[in-house]
Every structure is written in C-alpha cells, then in structure tokens.
Amino acid sequence: MAEEIADRIRVLILDGTFPAGQALPAERALAEWFGVSRGSIRDAFRTLETIGLLVTRHGQGTFPQELDVDRLVAPLASVLSYHYELQDELLDVRRMFEPAVARVAATRVTDEDLADLERILDAQRRKLKTGRSVIVEVTAFHHVLARATRNRVVVSLMATLNDLLAESRKLTLKQKGRPGRSILGHEAVVAALRHRDAGAAAEAMREHIDQIADLLQHTSTPVRP
Amino acid sequence: MAEEIADRIRVLILDGTFPAGQALPAERALAEWFGVSRGSIRDAFRTLETIGLLVTRHGQGTFPQELDVDRLVAPLASVLSYHYELQDELLDVRRMFEPAVARVAATRVTDEDLADLERILDAQRRKLKTGRSVIVEVTAFHHVLARATRNRVVVSLMATLNDLLAESRKLTLKQKGRPGRSILGHEAVVAALRHRDAGAAAEAMREHIDQIADLLQHTSTPVRP
DNA sequence: TTCGACCACTGGTTCGACCACTTGGTTCAG
DNA sequence: CTGAACCAAGTGGTCGAACCAGTGGTCGAA
Numbered sequence: 001m002a003e004e005i006a007d008r009i010r011v012l013i014l015d016g017t018f019p020a021g022q023a024l025p026a027e028r029a030l031a032e033w034f035g036v037s038r039g040s041i042r043d044a045f046r047t048l049e050t051i052g053l054l055v056t057r058h059g060q061g062t063f064p065q066e067l068d069v070d071r072l073v074a075p076l077a078s079v080l081s082y083h084y085e086l087q088d089e090l091l092d093v094r095r096m097f098e099p100a101v102a103r104v105a106a107t108r109v110t111d112e113d114l115a116d117l118e119r120i121l122d123a124q125r126r127k128l129k130t131g132r133s134v135i136v137e138v139t140a141f142h143h144v145l146a147r148a149t150r151n152r153v154v155v156s157l158m159a160t161l162n163d164l165l166a167e168s169r170k171l172t173l174k175q176k177g178r179p180g181r182s183i184l185g186h187e188a189v190v191a192a193l194r195h196r197d198a199g200a201a202a203e204a205m206r207e208h209i210d211q212i213a214d215l216l217q218h219t220s221t222p223v224r225p
Numbered sequence: 226m227a228e229e230i231a232d233r234i235r236v237l238i239l240d241g242t243f244p245a246g247q248a249l250p251a252e253r254a255l256a257e258w259f260g261v262s263r264g265s266i267r268d269a270f271r272t273l274e275t276i277g278l279l280v281t282r283h284g285q286g287t288f289p290q291e292l293d294v295d296r297l298v299a300p301l302a303s304v305l306s307y308h309y310e311l312q313d314e315l316l317d318v319r320r321m322f323e324p325a326v327a328r329v330a331a332t333r334v335t336d337e338d339l340a341d342l343e344r345i346l347d348a349q350r351r352k353l354k355t356g357r358s359v360i361v362e363v364t365a366f367h368h369v370l371a372r373a374t375r376n377r378v379v380v381s382l383m384a385t386l387n388d389l390l391a392e393s394r395k396l397t398l399k400q401k402g403r404p405g406r407s408i409l410g411h412e413a414v415v416a417a418l419r420h421r422d423a424g425a426a427a428e429a430m431r432e433h434i435d436q437i438a439d440l441l442q443h444t445s446t447p448v449r450p
Numbered sequence: 451t452t453c454g455a456c457c458a459c460t461g462g463t464t465c466g467a468c469c470a471c472t473t474g475g476t477t478c479a480g
Numbered sequence: 481c482t483g484a485a486c487c488a489a490g491t492g493g494t495c496g497a498a499c500c501a502g503t504g505g506t507c508g509a510a
Binding site for chain 2: 002039042043046047049050051089090092093095096097099100101103104149151152153154157
C-alpha cells in the first residue's frame with residue numbers, strides 16, 4: 001500500500017538516510033526501488049507533504065523539510081477555522097494558557113524582547129490615534145510574549161491560537177472603546193515583565209483575557225461568511 | 226492543480242454540500258466533473274485524508290469525516306515524538322497548562338467524572354501493591370481531568386501532551402517511591418475537585434507537576450533508541 | 451424462502467505517455 | 481574570450497486506459 005510506503009520513507013527521512021536540503025531520489029527511481037508504481041509513490045509523497053515532512057519543487061525534486069513546529073499545527077488551524085462552534089472553547093484554552101505563558105515569560109524575558117514589545121505598543125498607539133485596525137499589533141504582541149518563554153512548543157501553540165482567534169478579534173476590536181482597553185491590558189503585562197514580576201504578569205494577562213472573554217460573551221456570534 | 230481541487234472539495238464538504246455519512250461522488254465522476262484526471266482527484270483525496278477530513282473505504286466509497294480534534298493533532302504527535310530534544314519544552318508546556326486545566330475542571334466536573342477518577346485511582350492503588358506499571362492509569366487520569374473541562378480542544382491538547390510524555394513517564398515511574406508519590410498528587414487533585422475548589426485543584430496540580438519536573442531534572446536524559 | 455453465482459459499482463494499483471519547469475552544458479555570433 | 485541563445489536531460493505534474501480487489505445488490509435455481 002501507499003500508506004506503508006509513506007511510513008518507510010518517513011523513517012528514512014527521520015533517521016537521516018535522506019538528509020534535509022538534499023533531494024530525494026526521483027519518483028520514478030523510488031517507484032522502481034520499492035517495486036511499486038509511480039502513482040503509489042506520489043500518493044505517499046502527498047501524505048508526507050501535508051504533514052510537513054516533504055516539500056516538492058517542480059523541475060528540481062522532492063526535499064525533506066526541516067522540522068517546523070509551526071507548519072505542523074497549520075493544518076489543524078486551517079480545518080478548525082471552519083468550525084466556529086469551537087471558538088468559545090479556544091478562547092477558553094487561551095484563558096487557561098496565556099497567564100501561565102506570561103508568568104514564565106517574566107522569568108526569561110530579555111531586553112530585546114522588551115524592546116520589541118515596546119515597539120509594538122508604540123505602533124499600536126499610533127494606529128489608535130488614526131483609528132486604524134490594530135489586529136496585526138495585537139497578534140504580534142502575543143507572539144513576542146510566547147517567544148519570550150524560549151519554548152518552541154509554546155510559540156507554536158500560541159501561533160495556532162492566534163490564527164484561530166483572528167476572527168473573533170476582528171469582532172471585539174471593532175467595538176467602541178475596545179482597542180483602547182486592549183492596549184491598557186498589554187501595557188500592564190509589559191510593565192510586569194519589565195520588573196520580571198511573574199505573579200503580576202500572570203495576573204495582568206488574566207485580567208486582559210477576562211476582559212476579552214467578557215466582551216465576546218456580550219457579542220452576538222459571528223455570522224458565517 | 227490537485228491542491229486547488231482539494232480546496233474546492235474541502236469547501237464543498239464544510240459547507241454541507243457533501244454531508245457526513247454520505248459517500249462522495251466516485252473518483253471517476255469527480256474527475257469528469259472537475260475536468261481533471263482521476264489521479265489529481267486521488268492526490269486531492271490523499272491530502273484531505275491526512276488532515277482527517279475524509280476517509281476512504283475500498284469498495285464503498287469516500288466519506289466526509291466528522292470533525293475529530295484528536296485525529297487532527299495526531300500527525301503533530303507522530304512527528305514530534307521523533308524529536309526528543311523537545312521533551313523538556315513539552316513538560317514546560319504541561320506545567321503551564323495543567324494547573325489551569327485542573328482549575329477549570331473543578332468548576333465543571335460532574336459526579337460521573339469524579340466516579341471515573343476514583344475508579345482510576347483504585348486501579349492505580351491495586352497495581353501499586355503488586356508492583357505493576359501504572360502508566361495507563363496516570364495517562365487516563367489526565368485524560369478524564371481534561372474531559373471534565375467540557376472543552377474538546379483541551380482534551381485534544383492534553384492527549385497530545387500525554388502521548389509525547391509517555392517516554393518520560395516510563396522513566397520517572399520506574400524510580401523508587403515515585404509511583405507512590407504520583408498517586409498522592411492525584412489524590413490531592415481529586416479531593417479538591419470533589420469540593421469544587423478551583424484554587425486548591427490548581428495548586429495541587431501545580432505541586433504534582435513540579436514534583437515530576439523535579440524528578441526529571443535529577444534524572445539523566447533519556448537515551449536515544 | 452434461501453442460497454449461491456453473478457454483476458455493477460467502488461477504490462487501489464499499474465503502466466505508458468506527454469506536458470511544464472529547471473538546470474547545465476553547448477553552440478554560435480560578437 | 482565573452483555573452484547570449486539554444487538545446488537536451490532531468491525533474492515533478494498530469495493524463496488516460498486498463499486491470500485488480502473489495503462491496504453490495506440482483507437474479508435465478510434449488
């Protein structure tokens with residue numbers, strides 16, 4: 001079966017027989033090697049491609065892909081984003097998760113991280129004055145915060161949550177006075193980080209998320225596109 | 226391209242044109258309908274299959290799959306499990322996440338959940354007396370706890386973490402006196418849940434995880450297989 | 451009615467051919 | 481010698497036809 005081929009190729013990639021950056025044998029060669037048809041090889045390649053283990057380049061070959069945690073959760077995001085009934089649960093998760101992230105970030109944050117966060121807040125303030133959307137800044141803020149934990153899995157999970165919550169953000173950030181309140185929450189978090197105060201950071205983030213959750217609860221559910 | 230076909234089919238599934246439980250048109254029919262070859266349809270099917278949106282049954286047809294969050298993160302787990310250097314970071318994540326899970330679980334736990342938890346602890350105690358491995362019970366404990374949050378995303382994330390941490394569990398649970406201490410932590414959590422005491426539940430879980438982290442820190446890193 | 455053979459579907463696989471793209475060498479005009 | 485244009489070989493992308501292998505219904509004989 002093609003599934004078995006996929007498994008065998010996966011093992012060969014992960015054990016280093018096929019190093020990243022170097023093209024795999026051609027589809028035709030692999031077909032002959034495994035004693036199956038080229039179609040089966042292609043089926044296997046499609047599977048490995050969608051889980052982010054391979055990338056094919058027309059005319060050049062098929063290449064093993066470096067581990068990229070972000071890409072691994074991307075399919076999750078793409079599918080879940082169609083299921084709006086999960087949005088509440090995702091916010092729930094974020095409410096459980098982000099205060100802890102802020103707490104850890106406070107113990108590991110670097111001056112560079114703080115500078116980045118300040119820059120983001122500055123940009124956010126400028127956009128607020130002209131009434132432009134601050135979704136980009138809000139998302140970036142949470143990303144840098146996750147990065148400050150020095151934990152790749154945290155960064156990845158946060159990226160997923162950010163993607164999935166983009167929809168609800170569009171909603172909350174449109175509301176009167178909401179963007180202003182959002183930046184207050186962020187500023188409180190940054191202040192806590194600057195003092196490396198883990199408890200205060202977690203508390204500030206908790207309040208921030210609670211505010212958002214509160215707003216969402218008082219908002220009609222988003223219309224389907 | 227096959228990728229475009231996959232997108233179009235995905236939309237048709239998610240908007241209900243192809244309801245779950247009812248077979249899609251045959252590959253040959255879809256090929257003609259979209260004006261592409263059967264191979265391209267099959268390529269698209271493989272992609273949609275690996276992200277858990279389709280399931281094919283030989284001789285019967287191809288069926289849209291009900292949303293199953295577990296299946297969505299399964300590829301993540303399968304790949305990450307090959308990268309042992311992420312284990313520390315994963316424990317880190319768990320330490321951020323599980324106390325919050327326990328906190329929320331305390332507010333939503335049902336009597337059935339509590340009964341299940343008690344049953345698991347009983348089994349764990351029995352196995353302890355005979356010195357058998359309690360990995361299954363430990364894993365089940367965290368699963369039921371996640372279930373008690375009534376949040377499918379939490380259950381899914383916890384399942385992933387559980388899978389990924391199975392390796393390190395084998396290590397810690399082998400140590401002298403460790404299984405006994407593990408059940409003490411679990412009992413404290415259940416006691417807090419029984420009183421619907423969110424703060425105590427979170428605190429108990431925090432202590433429990435800290436103990437595990439402590440043990441892992443004093444343990445040589447696992448050998449690569 | 452019951453059972454078995456058959457048939458019409460389904461996906462699974464194979465093969466051969468051609469197209470599209472990339473690369474690197476070759477050729478030829480300057 | 482230089483540079484541009486060309487060409488050929490290799491790659492993945494696509495196509496079509498054929499056959500294999502399961503599934504479920506139909507039909508007919510017992």
